[in-house]
Amino acid sequence: MTAITALTACNRSQNNATQAAPTPQVSVLKLHPQPVAVTAELPGRIVAFLEAEVRPQVGGIIQQRLFTEGGEVKAGQPLYQIDPASYRAARDSAEAALQRAQAAIPSAQAKADRNQTLIKQNAISRQDYEEAIDALAQARANVASAKASLDTARIDLDRTTIRAPISGRIDRSTLTPGALVSASQSTALTTIHQIDRVNIDLTQSSANLLNLREAVDPGRIVTTNGSVPVKLKLENGSTYAPEGRLEFGESSVASGTGTYTLRATVPNPRRLLLPGMYVRAIVEEGTVPQAYLLPQRAVSRNTRGEATALLVRSGKVEEVELANAREHGNDWLVTQGLHDGDALIVEGTQQARVGDTVAATEVILDAATGKVRALPAAKPNSAAADAKDPAKTTQQRS
CATH class of the missing domain: 1.10.287.470 (Helix hairpin bin)
Known part of the structure; x- marks a missing residue:
């Protein structure tokens, strides 16, 4: 009898504890569709806008060199004098x-x-x-x-006076005065690069090209008919300030690498970009008219490796698979499976499970820091405030 009484008391205490368990609290972010620019980050190399190798057109002995190596020269400027x-x-x-x-x-x-x-x-x-x-x-x-x-x-x-064919920065001289040269020799005397603006040869895989075309045809991505802006990231991680433009893309794919080449042109007034330098270019491929941006902290992957997110719908937690989701900076760009006004759980996912009833508190996300902040308090209505203050109401009437 004593054991039965103790067991009954334990069951009652567990039922009371279960009935008294609080509802899980979660923080949610309201989702709304918006137009989002789709970008691709591509590797590339800097190429001089114009490049000219200087060779003699007549034979003879070089009497003197008339330029400073590594300096700027103008088109038509004398470079060498042949006897x-x-x-x-x-x-x-x-x-x-x-x-x-x-x-x-x-x-x-x-x-x-x-x-x-x-x-x-x-x-x-x-x-x-x-x-x-x-x-x-x-x-x-x-x-x-x-x-x-x-x-x-x-x-x-x-x-016999060898002149600069283009304006630009000239390299070192391969020959010195006293050297014998011949017409159309294979060895160039020097090279001139015009780098006040430069070209960038970018490479993109043919698979990405096919994915882009498949998204453009049904209208999921709207391409830009005009000029396409290009931004650069340098080798040291810094962002290059002047913005470039995409000029053209080649009409064939390299059979050995499965890539095709795009060319962009970027201003280079400070001569910071030099031929051969490695850069990464951010190219705007188009715009998704109706897209949702989900913070990375709210997206996870299931056992099949698919991107998923937890939403609060009708007060209960639901798991949604994010088909065709792609990274977009610090967010995930999603076009399927979501609706305007959906509540995305950004905090409290550890306490909430699929199917649980939860208490959701709407928050906002700081785009700069990624931290969750509470919604700003709404300003009270002046008429309602006056009604709550009898003294102020009496004073106004008097």
Whole structure:
């Protein structure tokens, strides 16, 4: 009897404890759809906007270098001077040949005019007349040939001064004064890079391209018809301030890597970006018209590895699978399985289980710190406050 009495007392105390257990308290964040820009972070390399290798177009001995290595040069600025003596002599010879050819023109012209008069009088044969006309034509051809030879000699003489083909920053010189160079040699004398703005060659996998196209076709993502902005992250983790623009994408996929190349152009006024530098570019692929942003702290994964979240609907906890969810900064971007006004549990998930009745308190999330903050208190209505204060009401009436 004593044992039965003690057992009955224990059962009553457990029932009382169960009946007195408090309702789990959770903090919820109200979800509302909004347009969200979809971005992709792609690796890339800096490429000079313009690049020119400087090579000689005539052969000879380099007399002097006329630029400062590593400095800025302007298009047309002299860079090297090749010994011009032989080319100057060739020009003078071409000028003399032109004068000799021009000197033969007057006599040939006079003979042709005279024979033209005589042929009308039948004083000379037709053959003599034609020979005089041919001699005049040959003399004029000799003058044209001599002019062309003179132009060639002048061009070769001018090319003894090697000039910058473009403006930009020039590299070191591979040869020094006294070196022998030849026309169109394989070794470049130096290289000029124009880097006041630079190109960025970005690579993206073909699988991501297919996923984007599949999202664009049904309208889940709306692409930008105009220019696409590009932001850069440098090797040290800092963000590059000037914003670039996407120029084009190649029309083929590399068979070896399964990637295709995009090219963007970015301003580089401070010459901070140098060719060959590694960067990561954030490219805006399009906009999701109706999307939900869920903080990462409120999203977990089930045993199948699918992203899930806990919601409070009709006062009870429900688990929702987030199909096709993707990371978006510090949040998850979700387009399926949610409704406007859903209450997402951001605190108290350890105390609440699926199917439990919970007491939800709405909160807001600080976007900068990610911390949960209570909703600001609503300001009391002035009329209601006056009604609660009889003294103030009496004073107003008086």
